[in-house]
Amino acid sequence: MFIDTHCHISNKYYNNIEDIINECLSNKVNQMILSCCEKDDIDESLQLIDKYNCLYATFGFHPDQIDKITTNDLKKLEQLLKQNKKIIGVGEIGLDYHYPTDKEKQKKLFEEQLIIAQRLNMPVVIHSRDATQDTIEILKKYKVKGVIHCFSGSLETAQIYIKMGFKLGIGGVVTFKNSNLATVISKIPMENIVLETDSPYLTPSPFRGSTNSPKYIPIIAEKISSIKNLPIAEVAKLTTKNCYELFDLK
Template structure:
């Protein structure tokens, strides 16, 4: 059984004390593929370092996170573009719109989102979408950009079944993580109506730890709790869910 964590911030400062041990714990439990989203240029060096240490397990994305779209966003987007010109990455991410923290930056968040979607199309890469309290705004941009070159993952999907179908209509897989184990998470109530071919697993470590670790630091090993929950929801063996979701990740990331 091979498990793929399609979204994990392993370079986070939360792991500075035990990063190597934490990654090795996950690998020993068959979580062997880690896809690493970018936040902004300040994390690039540590992402590259991580790849160097675990070259067979770590797969990097490059992008500008919507909560880091600030006054200097054009410089940050230039950094993203420069990095793509220098070397290959597996996705443009994480990108999108976040209106939870700051609604005043909506316009430049939309601009950065569109710019990075066009970059993904240029390099024939998937996008990995961050959407918080911004489904309508994200869907508006995706509707404009919809074509055969648009595909990717709707990371940390927490919407309704209608929003799930809309996300899938833009060639997006749904990234399912710790929220599916929450009592008030809601997505567990309809997930079994969505074919597993549309699902990938993720942790978003160090954030959004699944039950029973909710509120604590998340780590990639805890994807096993997400796997257990999906096995219950779909009434399918954990091995089969691991196989299908890893296959889906290969389809998206081409590795």
């Protein structure tokens, strides 16, 4: 069986969530971890994880939410993280410097949530775009473990994160022709890899251009299986084990 460790499932993106879930289950993607990272998605995500056994979630505020989040929202987040057994991590949180932004405000929101994760001893899911140096510097200040979501950096960056105890979330990018990720993956141990789709974004090839779904996890696993020269069943087993250990799932 496979787990999609990072996807966004919402009526905003899918007409029929029930169908999406059933398609996942028939493709052996038996569990999915939703990333609820916008204030407006909280209620829907809570309903979904309550309704479907196979769904878990991480909750946290994405860096693009900096102008919406108040101290009260952070308090509410911490309450949810404490109370709801199906919320298993903090994220996605981090830094995104791709578009012009207030970097200091992003760092503040990121650190406030790292403090919560540290206090609750929960894993974090990190979003880092065009901000590798600052992400590493900030993470070094806290005692947290977690996933670098949608990792697509250099081997050197991969090794830094691994040394810090992070796993790398590998998704559809590995199937893209122009990606260097396959070379990086060939040089890092399986124990540092978890699978993710980041649905509805980053659809793997050959379906690039259409809406992504967690049902495509086996395509990503297949690619890793060929890079690592391992049977796909082994990729499924190892990445599931990594995910279970990190998020303390049973």
